[in-house]
Amino acid sequence: MTTLVKSITLEEFLQLPETKPASEYIEGKISQKPMPQGEHSRLQGKLVATINGVAEPQKIALALPELRCIFGGAAIVPDIAVFRWERIPREPSGRITNRFETYPDWAIEILSPDQSMAKVLRNLLYCSQHGTEIGWLIIPEEASILSVFPSQRVEMLTGTDKLPILNNIDLSLTVEQVFSWLTL
Structure with missing residues (x-):
């Protein structure tokens, strides 16, 4: 669901009340993310736990679910x-910022059943243009993952x-392993 708002700025968007699920602001457009469903929630939870299980204890990186990231004139969730450990925004006390x-x-990103693949891919490409090293678009319906790399290079991965x-x-995952988490 995308709503065009007349000439709203990023700062004006950030002053609006929060929505559930979260809304995003990119290229002057506000769109609300779909409500996560079973497959989405399962994959999101397993990925956060798996990444943090190997990266957080060694202070290499931290995976955070549904975090609003504000950069390049956009607010993407x-x-x-x-985030690499050294890039995690912190208060002077060392505490993580809000x-x-x-x-x-x-x-x-994990594609939900009624979500636009083009919109989600556009968000990942936007991230890539602004410094994100790797983007994944997980497509449960096709058991595939699109990977977005610097220079806007995109690869389709399966099996x-x-x-x-x-x-x-120190993590090695295949597409099959990720989708095997959906079988209980």
Whole structure:
């Protein structure tokens, strides 16, 4: 669902009341994310736990679900935003900040049944244009994952294809492994 609002700025958007699910602002358009369903929630939870299980103890990176990232004149809420440890915004006390005014190093989106693939891919390409190293668009219906790399290079991965992971994270996953989490 996309709503065109007459000449609203990013700062005006950020002053609007929060919506559930979250709304995003990109290229002057506000759109509300769809409500997550079973497959989406399962994949999101497993990925956050798996990434944090190997990256957080070693202080390499941190995966955060549904985090608003404000950068490049946009406010995007990836299903999972992964930040390298040294790039996690912190208060002077060392405590994590509430407002992340930067791009994620790795952005992961999980396509919901009635969601526009073009819109979600556009968000990942936008992230890539602004510094995100890796983007994943997980497509449960097709058991495939589109990977977005710097320079807007996109690859379709399926089956036993090994997924790209941020450097220094000791994690190896295939597309099959990710989708096997849907079978209980």
